[in-house]
Amino acid sequence: MKTNRDIKNALYEQVARIAKSAASPKRLELIELLCQAPKAVEVLAREANISMKLASAHLKELKATRLVEAERQGKNIIYRLASDDVARFWVQIRLLAEDRLFELQEAMREMRTVSHEWVSKNHDELLKKAKSGEVVVIDVRPGNEFEAGHLPFALSMPLAELKDRLSHLPKDRTIVAYCRGPFCLMSADAVKLLRAEGFKALQLRDGVAEWL
Amino acid sequence: MKTNRDIKNALYEQVARIAKSAASPKRLELIELLCQAPKAVEVLAREANISMKLASAHLKELKATRLVEAERQGKNIIYRLASDDVARFWVQIRLLAEDRLFELQEAMREMRTVSHEWVSKNHDELLKKAKSGEVVVIDVRPGNEFEAGHLPFALSMPLAELKDRLSHLPKDRTIVAYCRGPFCLMSADAVKLLRAEGFKALQLRDGVAEWL
DNA sequence: ATTATAATCTAACAATCATTAGATTGTTGA
DNA sequence: TCAACAATCTAATGATTGTTAGATTATAAT
Numbered sequence: 001m002k003t004n005r006d007i008k009n010a011l012y013e014q015v016a017r018i019a020k021s022a023a024s025p026k027r028l029e030l031i032e033l034l035c036q037a038p039k040a041v042e043v044l045a046r047e048a049n050i051s052m053k054l055a056s057a058h059l060k061e062l063k064a065t066r067l068v069e070a071e072r073q074g075k076n077i078i079y080r081l082a083s084d085d086v087a088r089f090w091v092q093i094r095l096l097a098e099d100r101l102f103e104l105q106e107a108m109r110e111m112r113t114v115s116h117e118w119v120s121k122n123h124d125e126l127l128k129k130a131k132s133g134e135v136v137v138i139d140v141r142p143g144n145e146f147e148a149g150h151l152p153f154a155l156s157m158p159l160a161e162l163k164d165r166l167s168h169l170p171k172d173r174t175i176v177a178y179c180r181g182p183f184c185l186m187s188a189d190a191v192k193l194l195r196a197e198g199f200k201a202l203q204l205r206d207g208v209a210e211w212l
Numbered sequence: 213m214k215t216n217r218d219i220k221n222a223l224y225e226q227v228a229r230i231a232k233s234a235a236s237p238k239r240l241e242l243i244e245l246l247c248q249a250p251k252a253v254e255v256l257a258r259e260a261n262i263s264m265k266l267a268s269a270h271l272k273e274l275k276a277t278r279l280v281e282a283e284r285q286g287k288n289i290i291y292r293l294a295s296d297d298v299a300r301f302w303v304q305i306r307l308l309a310e311d312r313l314f315e316l317q318e319a320m321r322e323m324r325t326v327s328h329e330w331v332s333k334n335h336d337e338l339l340k341k342a343k344s345g346e347v348v349v350i351d352v353r354p355g356n357e358f359e360a361g362h363l364p365f366a367l368s369m370p371l372a373e374l375k376d377r378l379s380h381l382p383k384d385r386t387i388v389a390y391c392r393g394p395f396c397l398m399s400a401d402a403v404k405l406l407r408a409e410g411f412k413a414l415q416l417r418d419g420v421a422e423w424l
Numbered sequence: 425a426t427t428a429t430a431a432t433c434t435a436a437c438a439a440t441c442a443t444t445a446g447a448t449t450g451t452t453g454a
Numbered sequence: 455t456c457a458a459c460a461a462t463c464t465a466a467t468g469a470t471t472g473t474t475a476g477a478t479t480a481t482a483a484t
Contacts, residue, residue, distance in 0.1 A: 025224035
């Protein structure tokens with residue numbers, strides 16, 4: 001017969017499975033990448049800078065806890081988040097870590113070589129200015145991530161193509177660039193490039209996942 | 213010189229530290245207990261059904277990631293959550309686990325021998341009825357946890373003392389009992405006892421942490 | 425059919441973690 | 455000062471996890 005203690009142990013054990021699944025830097029990075037768009041193993045491995053074998057092993061673990069789902073499409077197997085709740089979870093644990101760990105705050109301060117940030121607590125203001133055309137919001141992630149979901153009024157301007165498409169951007173208005181989120185350096189690079197070319201550019205730290 | 217990749221690795225590493233800290237059933241149980249009230253190591257060990265040595269080791273880990281704080285009070289060392297965000301994190305990861313893991317849903321179904329639940333999406337309704345006196349809300353956790361924080365209009369009726377204090381409860385109104393949360397069996401036990409004595413009693417699954 | 429590609433499976437290693445026992449520290453009250 | 459108590463530290467163990475290499479599976483293109 002199962003005692004109350006056995007039952008409780010089993011319950012906490014299950015929650016711990018989810019936490020264990022998230023308790024690896026590379027798995028967290030994979031989750032963040034999947035917050036942007038569904039992707040094949042090869043792409044995930046390249047973007048997270050690990051071998052395909054290792055990516056496959058980590059994805060298997062994430063699939064076992066049903067945080068992600070997989071589907072074959074021709075030669076590739078496409079992974080995606082199993083639910084929006086997983087994206088919300090990623091954002092929350094990142095915020096908690098930023099809040100609790102001095103070391104993370106320090107690392108992020110070090111990272112911010114570009115100090116030209118769009119500082120505004122309320123995203124509504126940005127939204128309003130983007131709508132009125134007072135600012136131009138550009139999404140510098142790869143095109144397929146833009147297509148999978150993007151901020152309202154944003155233009156797709158992948159970092160790799162930005163240099164060749166500068167003529168599409170106005171010099172008289174402020175350009176606000178965003179990417180995958182606060183751990184991603186693409187928008188910082190974009191702002192550096194734009195400012196060097198004489199544009200008025202600011203960086204938005206948040207990505208699509210943070211706009212829930 | 214630090215490459216972009218080194219920086220990113222360090223960032224995810226820090227978030228993973230938080231996840232690792234939560235990736236143990238016993239540490240999760242300790243966090244849930246600390247959501248109720250600050251407690252001494254001895255008390256935590258007893259309530260989580262582990263040795264004091266083990267509790268101490270787990271608490272050390274939680275302290276290292278600044279999820280909990282410790283303070284000496286005489287002979288005892290009292291632990292408490294370092295922030296309300298930790299309680300919110302516990303509730304969210306528990307909900308995510310419930311949502312994703314079939315095994316957890318199954319275990320919780322098995323647990324619910326008492327099927328007399330207060331079913332209501334909006335807590336406002338309960339609040340209104342508690343205010344008007346239409347239902348009596350009782351908190352069956354130990355007295356000190358009630359003192360550390362409880363639902364509005366709730367009466368403290370610790371499970372251990374409930375039997376001796378039945379005369380303080382009305383037979384003509386519905387009694388709603390709550391405890392530490394969905395993983396806690398105290399309110400179920402309370403409802404069983406009350407119904408056996410001829411009261412109209414219902415169980416509320418959520419605890420104080422869930423009412424954020 | 426054969427070959428190339430994408431991904432997984434298997435087995436192995438080292439690294440990390442959970443748990444326990446025994447010794448130690450800090451505090452209170454006699 | 456001493457004994458009792460609460461909690462931690464140290465060291466050792468067995469179990470789990472991360473990572474890699476090599477073999478294997480499934481699909482698409484030739």
